[in-house]
Amino acid sequence: MKILIVEDEPLIARSLKKLLEKKGCLVVWEPTGNKAVEIIKKESFDRIICDLMLQDVSGFDVIEDSKERYSISEIGQKFIIITAYSSPQVLQRAAKYGCTVLSKPFEDLNEAIEVFIRGKDLGTKKETDES
Amino acid sequence: MEDQDYPKHKEVKSLASRRFEKFSKELSSLNNRLGKIIDLELDLTKSEKIKLTSKNQAIEIAPEQLACFASWSSPILDRYQTILDKNLDHLDKSRKSYSQFRKKFLGHLKGIDRLEKKNSLLRRYFEEDQVRELYNVIHNLQSLPSFLLTLQVFKSYTVCQILAHEKGQAFANSNFSSAGNKSTSKRFNVEEFNKAFQSIKKSKSKVFTNQSLNNPQVEAIGSFLAKSFSGSRYNIILILGRNDFLPPSVEELKVFNEVTLHLDPVLNAILRRSSQDDKISNLIDVLENINFPISIKNRSDSFLFKNETFETFKESGLKDFQYLERELFGKNILRFYFNREAREDTDLYHFYRVSLLGELLNTLRHELSNPLFGLSLAADIFNNESLDLEIQETIQDIKTNSDRCQTIIKNFSNLYQEEDNFKEFDLINLLKETIILTKSETKGIRKLIESEEDPLILYSNPTWISQVFFNLIINAAQALTDHFTPEKMRNGLISILVKKENGAIKISVSDNGAGIPDQLKDRLFEAFITTKDAGTGLGLAICKSLLKKLDGEIYFKDNIDAGTTFTISLPLE
Numbered sequence: 001m002k003i004l005i006v007e008d009e010p011l012i013a014r015s016l017k018k019l020l021e022k023k024g025c026l027v028v029w030e031p032t033g034n035k036a037v038e039i040i041k042k043e044s045f046d047r048i049i050c051d052l053m054l055q056d057v058s059g060f061d062v063i064e065d066s067k068e069r070y071s072i073s074e075i076g077q078k079f080i081i082i083t084a085y086s087s088p089q090v091l092q093r094a095a096k097y098g099c100t101v102l103s104k105p106f107e108d109l110n111e112a113i114e115v116f117i118r119g120k121d122l123g124t125k126k127e128t129d130e131s
Numbered sequence: 132m133e134d135q136d137y138p139k140h141k142e143v144k145s146l147a148s149r150r151f152e153k154f155s156k157e158l159s160s161l162n163n164r165l166g167k168i169i170d171l172e173l174d175l176t177k178s179e180k181i182k183l184t185s186k187n188q189a190i191e192i193a194p195e196q197l198a199c200f201a202s203w204s205s206p207i208l209d210r211y212q213t214i215l216d217k218n219l220d221h222l223d224k225s226r227k228s229y230s231q232f233r234k235k236f237l238g239h240l241k242g243i244d245r246l247e248k249k250n251s252l253l254r255r256y257f258e259e260d261q262v263r264e265l266y267n268v269i270h271n272l273q274s275l276p277s278f279l280l281t282l283q284v285f286k287s288y289t290v291c292q293i294l295a296h297e298k299g300q301a302f303a304n305s306n307f308s309s310a311g312n313k314s315t316s317k318r319f320n321v322e323e324f325n326k327a328f329q330s331i332k333k334s335k336s337k338v339f340t341n342q343s344l345n346n347p348q349v350e351a352i353g354s355f356l357a358k359s360f361s362g363s364r365y366n367i368i369l370i371l372g373r374n375d376f377l378p379p380s381v382e383e384l385k386v387f388n389e390v391t392l393h394l395d396p397v398l399n400a401i402l403r404r405s406s407q408d409d410k411i412s413n414l415i416d417v418l419e420n421i422n423f424p425i426s427i428k429n430r431s432d433s434f435l436f437k438n439e440t441f442e443t444f445k446e447s448g449l450k451d452f453q454y455l456e457r458e459l460f461g462k463n464i465l466r467f468y469f470n471r472e473a474r475e476d477t478d479l480y481h482f483y484r485v486s487l488l489g490e491l492l493n494t495l496r497h498e499l500s501n502p503l504f505g506l507s508l509a510a511d512i513f514n515n516e517s518l519d520l521e522i523q524e525t526i527q528d529i530k531t532n533s534d535r536c537q538t539i540i541k542n543f544s545n546l547y548q549e550e551d552n553f554k555e556f557d558l559i560n561l562l563k564e565t566i567i568l569t570k571s572e573t574k575g576i577r578k579l580i581e582s583e584e585d586p587l588i589l590y591s592n593p594t595w596i597s598q599v600f601f602n603l604i605i606n607a608a609q610a611l612t613d614h615f616t617p618e619k620m621r622n623g624l625i626s627i628l629v630k631k632e633n634g635a636i637k638i639s640v641s642d643n644g645a646g647i648p649d650q651l652k653d654r655l656f657e658a659f660i661t662t663k664d665a666g667t668g669l670g671l672a673i674c675k676s677l678l679k680k681l682d683g684e685i686y687f688k689d690n691i692d693a694g695t696t697f698t699i700s701l702p703l704e
Contacts, residue, residue: 009501009502009504009505010505011502011505011506011508011509012501012504012505012508014509015505015508015509015511015512016508018512019512053497053501084496084497084500084501084504085497104500104501104504105500105503105504105507105537106504109508109511
């Protein structure tokens, strides 16, 4: 399984990379949004874990630019948004793309890793659990 | 132009001699005072000259300047006298001052002459009361066309239109009157106005037809007269017509030219009045809609103006109000009422402060929580990998500390998030959190919380309560830093005591600091009252308004030994 992590906080990115690699994933880390878009256009990923508040652009911009390669339903399957700022507006916009949103800090690290690997199914289940 | 054509001219002449008589009287009274310095020679009938003589100097006033005396009114004579009075003292001193006086005197005469010539020309065509109406009664351009049509001099015309454009506006206005019908007004695009204005201005002839001045806004039909006026703020077009195709006679054209040549000051006067009226009505609008009672009284104490809010209170209801007064034009008094409560109600500042703090904390929360989360995650991973116990413990400390930071940030941003949030919470915990918030201000000061119960669950608004304590603790810390030198600061103490009493919770914040100066005690909770150099004086006023909302109370007393105790009391239910 090939995963791209778009996250500008190195400690978070490195930790997630390490944890996911332990689960047998191939992980690519990219801290900036613009370069992430370039990588997304060139390489194919099973999962893209994307922070919202990046240094250059927002995570939503990355998703928007990925439309060149992926259809809306693929975006909903592939992208998982991680954010420390999950306002109602953010959740609403994520819902428009059909993406799963995980708030940082993760309440349960193992569960978060599960979501990253298994994708949308668990994510939606988790959201309904919370509500 | 012959005298017999204009009977007015004769009247003007007789008026002139009457006025001159008055003037010569004024001058002879002056003569007494002038004494030997100046000899006045006044002879209208023979030489038609005024001669002011002093020793070997003389001012002569030319015959053509005499025309102006015809319309001299007493204010002008007064002005004259003042000028003479002012210069009398200097007259005998030197030749130079005499020639200066002469220059001034003649310049002044010329000015009056210019002004009065215009007026006398107007008087030649208009009745005296019509001139008065033009200068004093007509307050806007709207009523001017119908007025012009009533004048003898324009009696042969049946329609009159005045188009005006205030510079800078996108629209021009048209006021149209046709004899026997009501006047109409309309607004139209400035481009059409400018087109008409330019063609009238450029044209040498004053006579136009609908063909030659092809403009949809012109309402006269057939052949008509038009003139453009260019003022500093307005451009104006005057149109007079008969709704027929007969061009005006030579005589009519002459009269039109002469009269319109002197309409400028009339139009200016009307426009000035009209814009003053607008200003006044705007001002009244503003005063009407202000949410505080406002009145204007004259010196004899009767009302000239009351606004709506004043009316709702009635004068008797305003007894307890404080007010500010201002004199208007040295005779009327404007009074602006505000009540004591209004000054204490610092909601605005309170909301401003809270929303600012909330925003700040949200930004902080985001900026800090991401790296803290990274720390915690990384610590987790290393903790599992390292075998060295000491390193494991250190890493565990890193994780614990970063998680604690995360919790503090979260709590603070929750603290300032929801304004009207009443809920159950632990008061003691809230006090502890608030103390942490004031950490930088209370550095080096001992703090003590004593409570009969811990936790103490209360149903209230934690945000507001925290804000009140925040203010009280900051104030207490300030009182201590004012009182103790940094070395003695360990003697300073802020103690917080929580107890239940008579169905209420009483929380007191005590300091052993400088105490409150006596002269401030009565007004301590008023806004903008402060003991600090850099204080806003809002803290306690906000506390008071918050406690009012919480159904509680806040009061203070001097401690027996030193310092002050503020107590807030909150209802238990």
